[in-house]
Amino acid sequence: MPPAASTIAPHTDAVFYFIYTVSLFFFTLIVLLMAYFVFRYRRRVEGERGPGRTTHHTALELTWTAVPLVLVVLMFYSGFRGFMNLMNPPAGALDIRVLGQKWLWSFTYPNGHVDTELHVPVDTPVRLTLESNDVIHSFFIPAFRIKRDAVPGRYNRIWFQATRPGEYLALCAEYCGTQHSDMLARVVVHEPGLYEKWLAEAADPFRTRSLAEVGQLLVAKRCGGCHSVDGSANIGPTFKGIYEHSVTLADGSTVVADDNYIRESILEPRAKIVRGYEPVMPTFKGQLKDREITAIIEYIKALSDEATKPRSDEGTEQ
Amino acid sequence: MKAVVSTFPRSHVAAAEAGAAGDNYLTHAHGIRSWLFTIDHKRIGVMYLVSILAAFLLGGIFAILVRTELLTPGPTIVSADNYNRFFTLHGAIMVFLVIIPGIPAALGNFVLPIMLGAKDLAFPRLNLFSYHLWVLGALLAVLAIVTGSVDTGWTFYVPYATTTGMGGVVPVLLGAFVLGFSSIFTGLNFIVTIHKLRPPGMTWFRLPLFLWALYATAVIQILATPVLGVTVLLLIVERVLGLGIFQPGLGGDPVLYQHFFWFYSHPAVYIMILPAMGIVSEIVSVFSRKHIFGYHFIAFSSIAIALFGFFVWGHHMFVSGQSNLVTTIFSLLTYSVSIPSAVKVFNWLATMHGGSISLRTPMLYTLAFIFIFGIGGLTGLFLGALAANVHLHDTYFVVAHFHYVMMGGTLIAMIAGIHYWWPKMTGRMYSERLGQLSFAAVFLGFNLTFFPQFIMGSHGMPRRYYNYPPQFEFLHQLSTVGSYLMTVGFVLIAVYLLHSLFAGRRAPANPWGGATLEWHCASPPPAHNFDEPPPAGDPYDFNDLEYDARIGGYVYGTRPVAADSEPT
CATH class of the missing domain: 1.10.287.90 (Helix Hairpins)
Structure with missing residues (x-):
């Protein structure tokens, strides 16, 4: 074990x-x-009999x-x-909601902060309420010996009490498609007192960062599994160099990737599908706040600016 | 003693056997139509065997692709989507086309009527129809591969199976539906045959234990398989027409699907293992030359497993969110199945005690079965315990456990059975030395493949993973090397068995000294098995059987002249 x-x-x-x-x-x-x-x-000789008769x-x-x-x-x-x-969790456990979707976990903390990492205080009972908004996933932390399915249409609960500060791994244990084996989440068990500090900082990233910087953090956590920022194709199209450029859709029409298009793609991902990609993206409605969407748009814009005005050590993007 | 024979199956094998009639089921009729539309249970059994082994080859290729991909974390030879297709096809083909029909449809079809002393099954045409359905089911599986394939896992969990973009889902579900009917008809046929076609003197407690096992299997096939048919049909309706049954977006319940699916698929595990245990009961007794120990306990334990097997399906859903009470009850009931299985193992050991044990190939594979099934059964105890299950659920521990039972159990017993009845089916003996060599490769390869998976699973390696944490790389590589070694063993088996068809020594009627009725027939049996119903006695009474070195087999009656020379 x-x-x-x-x-x-x-x-x-x-x-x-x-x-x-x-x-x-x-x-x-x-x-x-x-x-x-x-x-x-x-048997020494073919045909011989043993002594037993019972x-x-x-x-x-x-x-x-x-x-x-x-x-x-x-x-x-x-x-x-x-x-x-x-x-049967003890009374007064810390409540954290866990959402499984293709192919990332997100955690909603009591103060409303949503994160892709599970942070908990040591020696404190934590109750997880699991849900899914697409297929069945299963939340598994081997070091804690817990596992529970995240089933669309119902809530499942499990609890644990971490005993040692440190970093652990949460995995998806119920097969859910292409990136099933990459649907991992970092689990951080904090020393006493440090959890509250982390939560306060994580909940308001805008205080110390520019919009584009916050967008960069969000993209790395929420979008990076499927969308690259370096121009390479992945499950979804890259974010580099698309801002206010025209995009060809599956039906052959073109559209300009402006602020409203990006916003729609995040909230209603199936509304316009870029040619060459599968309609597999889940919606982020209710998971990203307006300000966070704006931050992501700012970051995509910044990526485009980089692409059109290359620094000396980078090649020109076509 | 080596006979030179040119062709198979037209060579008059039986003619060479002194005193035997020149006609057997292989030479009775000629031409491809005489096979494809035969109603002879023996020919249908042989066709099943050939077809199932072809499906095994296909499923095996996917297995090797999966294992090769897992040599390194991340991409090795294929993309994640193709990996998902491969393990799905491996599972679906092996379960529905190979392991479920394997022993009953291939070996059971061939052996059951002869063991019973009957001329054929009760409904020969239905038997042919069930074979044709199997072929249709197999074609639908192939259709699924060419129409975009499937990536749902062989369990087709909803909502994944109703929303995935791959086009092979409906064909493969139709295939499972059709194969279900094939299985139901076979079960029906077996039950009626065992009830109605026993000759005088063949009382229920003179039935060979293989037939008790096939009977218990047939009961499950008839009672459980219709539920699978209904389930896959509902799934097709939901996927094609959007009717909300299982999908929460349409008002359905995905856990309901799991209940339906496992209500069939857990009893199906006993469809797989019971006939295997039946083969082991036969071989252990014959190759120990000793009456089976505890006949009644073994017979009733088959029935007990068939009954208890219906009440344990919920153990596949311990972490799905079914109620705690239901979960607890299923855990308790799950343990009930372990008792009759344990009883069988102890009885096999007691049969060996005081016997005269011959380590011919069928017996070696049978001992391998006891060893491997021992591990497979005992690791089931871990999974039945709720607290341990929560940790081990959906990990490689489960993968290893069911491969130890389904592959190491059912498939190894099927290989034992093929070696046991090969002389009867083909009239030829295979090379004993190569048989023993293949045993070594398969046994070592199997354990090397699947034992490391127990370790990985207990350390938290989830199943159906394309990518994995680097700490598991070495164990995955061991596992892959093991699968290659096993492949070598299987190829070796194919080579020497095929070779024996052309150059094998002619088989005597009773090469191993079995007392069940099929050994009273010539090898291969005549088209109608018996002219007169043979007198049925105790199927495990070897007292009157003597070894005759001149024919390299056993005969009833007088003591042979020189019994001490080993046959080649």
Whole structure:
């Protein structure tokens, strides 16, 4: 099992190793008996007979029915206790909403801040409420031994209490398409007191940054999986050099990528599809604030300015 | 003793056998139509075997592509979308076209009536129809590949399966629908045959255990498969017409789909494993030359597995959001299936105790089954425990577990069965040495492929991942190397079995000393199996069977002159 970093993990590991011990015992027994019989009763001459004549033994049969029965009931019970613990968060847990969508996780904190990283304080119960707005995803943090599906149309809950500050990985465990294996999120467990500080800073990035800088941060977190900023094609078109340039759509018409077009593409991604790309982008309606959309537009504009006025160490973009 | 024979199947194999009639099921009729439209269960069994092995080759190619892609994290040989297609096709082909029909339709078809002492199945035409349906289902799967393929995983989870852009989803679902009917008809045929066509003296408790297993399997095929048919039909209706059943956007419930799907697909696991256990019960007894231990317990454990298997489907949804009460009940019920499986394993071991154990190829594969199924079954205990399941769910631990059961269990037992009945089916003996060599390659390759996956899974490696954290690279590479080694083993099997058709020694009627009725027939059997219903006794009584070194096989009655020379 991987390093354990939550209160539930030692219990899960205890269940795992209990079953592991019992299984190892029986497996060793089976293999040793098999090997011994194969050696002891090997056929030396074709047609010879072994010494055994027993065809049944009811007491023996009942024994090897009853002993496993008792053991599996114990296994069931140990697993059940851990599960009930996992399903019932203590009162007063910190509530964080988790949204799964192709192919990123986003976390909504109690103050309304939305982020693509999960930040939590150490030694504090955290309750996650999972939802999805496209297909089924599954939120999995191996170090905490927790996993729960994010199912569209319903809310699923799970909780944990991290025991060690540090960085961990959250993965998507339910197959969801092209970038399923890249649908990862950083999980940061903060030392006491540092979580609140992080949240306050993260919630208002505009205080210390220009619009384009905030846009750059947002694009890296929210868009970078599918859209490049260096001119290369990805799942979606690149952001470089498109601002106020004309774009050819799937139906052959052209449109100028102005502020309103970019805004529409973020909120209603299926309204206009750029030629050569699949209509796979989810909507960001309700997830990005107006100011954040403006910041992204500013950043895309800045990328275009870079492209038309190249610095000496860069080639000219056509 | 090596006979020189030029062609197969037209060579008069039986004519060479002293005293045997010159006619057998292979030579009884000629031409391609005499095969494609035959109603002889033996020929249908052979056609199934050839077709299923062809599907196995196709599914195997996809498996090797998947394993090769996983040699390195990130792109190795194909794109993520193609990788997703490959593992989907690998799973769908192996499950629906290979492992579910494998043992019952190919070996069961061939062996069941002869073991029973009957001339054919109860409904020979229905049997042919179910084969033709299998072919139609296979063609639909191929159609799915050429019409844009599928990337849904073999489980077709909604809403992914109703929204993915790939065009092969509907054909592959239709294929599963058609294959379901093929499976239902086979099950129906087997049940009626076992009830109605037993000869005098063949009471229920003189049925060979393979037939008990096929009977239990047939019950599941008939009761569970219609649910799959309904489910895939609903899925097609939803995808094509937009009717809201499973998709939340249309007012449906995606978890309902999972309930429907697993209501079939979990019992289907027992459709896969029960016949495998039946083969193991036969081979363990014959190759230990000792009466099977605990016949009644093994027979009833097959029925118990078939029944309990219907009440455990919810363990596929422990983290999906079904209610905690339901989850708890399913966890408890899941453990009930482990008991009859454990009973069988102990009975097989007890059968070996005090026997005379011959390590011929069928027995080697059978011992491999016990070893591998032991691991496959015991790792199921981890997944049944709720707390452990939450961590292990949808990881490589699950992938390893079901490959240990489905591939290491069902497929290895099928290979054991093919080697066991090969002399009966073809009238030829294969090279024993190469058989043992293939066992070594397959057994080592299998464990090298799938054991590292348990370790990866317990450390949190999710399944269906194109890219993966670098810490898993070494274990993935071990796994891939193992899959190559296994491939070598399978190719070797194909080579020596095909070679045996042309140059193999002629098989005696009873090369291994089996007491079930198929060994009373010539090898290969005549077209109608038996002129008179044979007298049925205890299928595991080897007392009157003696080895005759002159024919390299076993005969009833008088002691042979020189029994100490090993056949080639």
